[in-house]
Amino acid sequence: MIELKNVEKRFGAVHALRGVSFAAHDGAITGVLGPNGAGKTTSLRIAAGLLPPDDGTATVDGTDTSADPLGVRRAIGALPHSHGLYARMTAREHVAYFGRLHGLASDVISARLDHLSEVLEMRDFLDRRTEGFSQGQKLKVAIARVLVHEPKNIILDEPTAGLDVKGTRAMRALVQRLKADGRCVVFSSHVMQEVAALCDEVVVIAAGRVTAQATLEDLKAMTGKEQLEDAFVAAVGTDEGLA
Amino acid sequence: MSAFAVVFKKECVDNLRDRRALSTALLMPLLGPLMLVGVFFAIKDAEEKSRAPQIPVVGAEHAPELVRWLGQQGVEIQAPPADPEAAVRDGKVDVVLRLDASFGEALRAGAPAPVAIVCDPSRHNAAPLLGRTEGLLRQYGQTIGALRLMVRGVDPLLVNAIAVERIDVGSKDAKKALLLASLPLFLLMACFLGGTYVAIDVTAGERERGTLEPLLLNPVSPRVLVLAKTAATALFGLASLAVGLAAFAVVVPSIPFEQIGLDLRLAPRVVVGYAALFLPTALVAAALQVLVGVISKNTKTAQASLGFIILVPVLPGVIVSLFPQQPSLLSCAVPFLGESILAMRLLRGEEIEVLHWLANAGAQMLLAGVLTMVAARLFGARMLSG
Missing domain, CATH: 3.40.1710.10 (abc type-2 transporter like domain)
Structure with a gap:
């Protein structure tokens, strides 16, 4: 479970977050929807213990991210928006590297690699260097390495950006699977359809504020709109930056 | 395996696969000995011509x-x-x-x-x-x-109303002095050269590739990451130093420098002394290069800055070769200057005092520590924005 309470964040003169609060529960997919530049990435970085909040608190399974950032990172698997790979290392080495950084033993790592390469269908390129991988292959490697320590909480920042239809569908299947395992999945996107198709709950962020957190049905009721798309636009306050 | 060892090993393996990093570390230090051979034959040729x-x-x-x-x-x-x-x-x-x-x-x-x-x-x-x-x-x-x-x-x-005599103290001897001074200079540069690409790759390179944020999301403190990255950089610098030193140890005895009136020998004592003298230098070089990589916006600017920074150790070396210095505790404690002074003494077959070496090594280690601490402070999520 990931919880942000009144989180404030400034970068110099930019007031990026103006009191962001939301909760993402275990066994559920929480969508974070908002236009580009609304504060999604910053909120997720704070939730993962990468940035300290200026004010307010962020907790993961009850652990404060500022007090114990390393402990929080053990409980989280986060796929950031920019998830580059090392061109001279193989897919297997990427996953093993992150597994070791989490202090996993070699036999544990190879067992999980087996499992992950099965689930993510990456056997064919597991021992190839990642230079020249397709977007989909790259994303699979990037996801495998954040799941290798079997985190209870998973943050995916715009994971479908740049993917083709096949890749997007595979991604959705994976997210469903993680939910079925009872994990807490936070999924950010600026694509309304994706959020509508996947998420149990949606957090709408606009201009550094949470304008709504509700189930999809409640959101329609709250905004008085029949169509989900209209409900999103109403919650954000504008249709600019959405897709 | 500790997180330090994991990161250190990964950076070493990754950069060993980089042909550019590897060739810089292992081939560039051969330029010094090659130049020594070239200059030797040029001087010898000139002297034979005049004879x-x-x-x-x-x-x-x-x-x-x-x-x-x-x-x-x-x-x-x-x-x-x-x-x-x-x-x-x-x-x-x-x-x-x-x-x-x-x-x-x-x-x-x-x-x-x-x-x-x-x-x-x-x-x-x-x-x-x-x-x-x-x-x-x-x-x-x-x-x-x-x-x-x-x-x-x-x-x-x-x-014959006057008797004119020309006393030549000119270019020929200056060339020889420069030849002599070039040896420690090349070793100083090798300490820097070997780690240049590694330092860039593990800092600005991580940011440019978009691998920095995934790395930072692991339960490892930035301090440990920077230490491991600096250690990997230092290893390449040391490899460069070792290659340069080995090449000099092979080349110098096989060239008859006495034929051009130059007393240049590389006794085993000198080789060992140089290894001890330049080991801390390689650490300072790595710490400095990693820091520059951390504060650089991208790999291009990092490369430009590091190309300039390699002049930092060269200047004191040139000063020492032009104006030979007697070692003092103070001058030896100046990073890069101290090694140059002590290296010239070793090369001339003179003794160096352990205290002078300690002053130099201590100052270097202190500098390396401070630079690494600054880099560790700046390394982290703040590198992601901007």
Whole structure:
């Protein structure tokens, strides 16, 4: 479970977050929807213990991210928006590297690699260097390495950006699977359809504020709109930056 | 395996696969010894030339006495080229001496006998031979003049109102001093060269590839990451140093430096001393390069800055070679300057005091520590924005 309470964040003169609060529960997919530049990435970085909040608190399974950032990172698997790979290392080495950084033993790592390469269908390129991988292959490697320590909480920042239809569908299947395992999945996107198709709950962020957190049905009721798309636009306050 | 070891190993393996990083670390340090060999042969060649000058002579048959005398002075008389002017202009020969039929007649008549030197004074390389040729001809002329005066009962010394002597302390010796000083300089540079690409790859490179944020999301503190990355960089610098040192140890004894009057030996003691002397340097180099990589916006600016920073250790080295210093505790404690001073002493076969070495190593380690601490402070999520 990931919880942000009144989180404030400034970068110099930019007031990026103006009191962001939301909760993402275990066994559920929480969508974070908002236009580009609304504060999604910053909120997720704070939730993962990468940035300290200026004010307010962020907790993961009850652990404060500022007090114990390393402990929080053990409980989280986060796929950031920019998830580059090392061109001279193989897919297997990427996953093993992150597994070791989490202090996993070699036999544990190879067992999980087996499992992950099965689930993510990456056997064919597991021992190839990642230079020249397709977007989909790259994303699979990037996801495998954040799941290798079997985190209870998973943050995916715009994971479908740049993917083709096949890749997007595979991604959705994976997210469903993680939910079925009872994990807490936070999924950010600026694509309304994706959020509508996947998420149990949606957090709408606009201009550094949470304008709504509700189930999809409640959101329609709250905004008085029949169509989900209209409900999103109403919650954000504008249709600019959405897709 | 500790997180430090995991990151250290990954950075080493990753960069060993980078042909550019590997060739920089292992091949660039060979340039120093190669240059040493090149300069040795250049100096030797120049000295041989001046010892046995080769002068092509046109019309040697018109002045057999002069030609024989030149031969006695160690000049190797050569057959002239077909077109002396063109040959000199094109730089095929440095000078050509031309004698004509009137030489013997003028000499017998007591008139100045004509000798022409075809030359191009604008050519720097030809200057020594030109000077030598003119000097020899002047000497020959004076000898004959003196004989004429003696025949007439005049003391030939009367015409020598002053006695000029040229004491050459010039370029040749400066070249040798530079040759000597280049050895520690190259080793200093090797410490920097070896780790350059690694330092960039593990800092600005991580940011540029978008691998920094995933890495930072692991439960490892930025301090440990920076330490491991600096250690990997230092390892490449040390490998470079080892290659350079080994190459010098092989090259120097196999070249007869005594032939050019240079006492350059690389006793095992000196090699070991250099390893001890430059080990802390490699650590400072790695710490400095990683810090520059951390604060650079991208790999391009990091490369530009590091190309400039390699001059930092070179300047003190050049100063030491131009103005030899006596080591003091203070000068030895100045990073890069201290090693240069102590390295020159070792090379000359002089003893160095352990205290001086400790002062240098201590100052270097302190600097490396401070630089690493600053880098650790700046490394982290703040590198992601901007």
